[in-house]
Amino acid sequence: MEEATRMPADSIIKIGAPLRGVVLLGAKPRTVFTEEQMEAAKREAYQRGTEEAGRLIERQMLEQRSEMVHLQTQTFVAVASQHDLLAKQLHEMIPELTMEAVARILAKTDFDRDLVLGITRDVLAEIEPSGEPVEIQLAQHDLGLIAGYEEDFRTKHPAISFRANPELQPGDCIVRSRFGVVDGRLATKLRTVESFLK
Numbered sequence: 001m002e003e004a005t006r007m008p009a010d011s012i013i014k015i016g017a018p019l020r021g022v023v024l025l026g027a028k029p030r031t032v033f034t035e036e037q038m039e040a041a042k043r044e045a046y047q048r049g050t051e052e053a054g055r056l057i058e059r060q061m062l063e064q065r066s067e068m069v070h071l072q073t074q075t076f077v078a079v080a081s082q083h084d085l086l087a088k089q090l091h092e093m094i095p096e097l098t099m100e101a102v103a104r105i106l107a108k109t110d111f112d113r114d115l116v117l118g119i120t121r122d123v124l125a126e127i128e129p130s131g132e133p134v135e136i137q138l139a140q141h142d143l144g145l146i147a148g149y150e151e152d153f154r155t156k157h158p159a160i161s162f163r164a165n166p167e168l169q170p171g172d173c174i175v176r177s178r179f180g181v182v183d184g185r186l187a188t189k190l191r192t193v194e195s196f197l198k
Contacts, residue, residue, distance in 0.1 A: 095197035099190055106186060111170040116142040117149060123173045123184035129156035137165040137174040 033041070109115075120136060127134065134157045138146075143164045153160050165174065173184035 113145040133159040135176040139168040140164040
């Protein structure tokens with residue numbers, strides 16, 4: 001085959017007959033795609049892009065789900081820890097709060113005759129009825145309220161006597177007998193209740 005003669009790049013070549021095939025030396029032949037091939041390539045590229053995007057989103061969702069589970073676990077642990085701490089603090093505060101509430105209520109309580117008689121009966125119920133001497137000590141205010149009602153107690157305690165004790169507050173009652181002392185002071189009762197709550 002004869003070697004092709006090189007011509008200047010700006011030369012014009014005139015060919016008299018239709019070309020059946022032309023090959024340019026030194027250059028790769030240009031690939032030509034049909035419209036169907038272009039559409040198929042677009043669909044394939046779109047499909048690949050959609051699948052890759054789906055895999056990326058799925059991976060990100062799995063990572064986020066894992067992170068959410070981790071955060072939820074941490075939150076539940078923190079809430080449980082706080083719950084235990086708050087429950088312990090509340091348990092420790094209940095006796096003090098209860099006693100404070102009761103003390104405030106008692107401070108505003110108006111001790112009338114029926115209430116003082118009821119307190120005295122309750123304290124006397126702690127000793128057995130007998131003919132032995134029994135002394136009831138009340139605050140001066142309370143003693144004045146039940147004046148004239150002492151006889152109600154003499155059926156069970158014929159040797160009962162009443163006296164005012166200046167150290168007692170309204171609502172307090174102390175019973176003395178040969179068997180000992182029954183401390184019916186409100187402060188003593190409150191301490192007993194507080195010890196039960198602790």
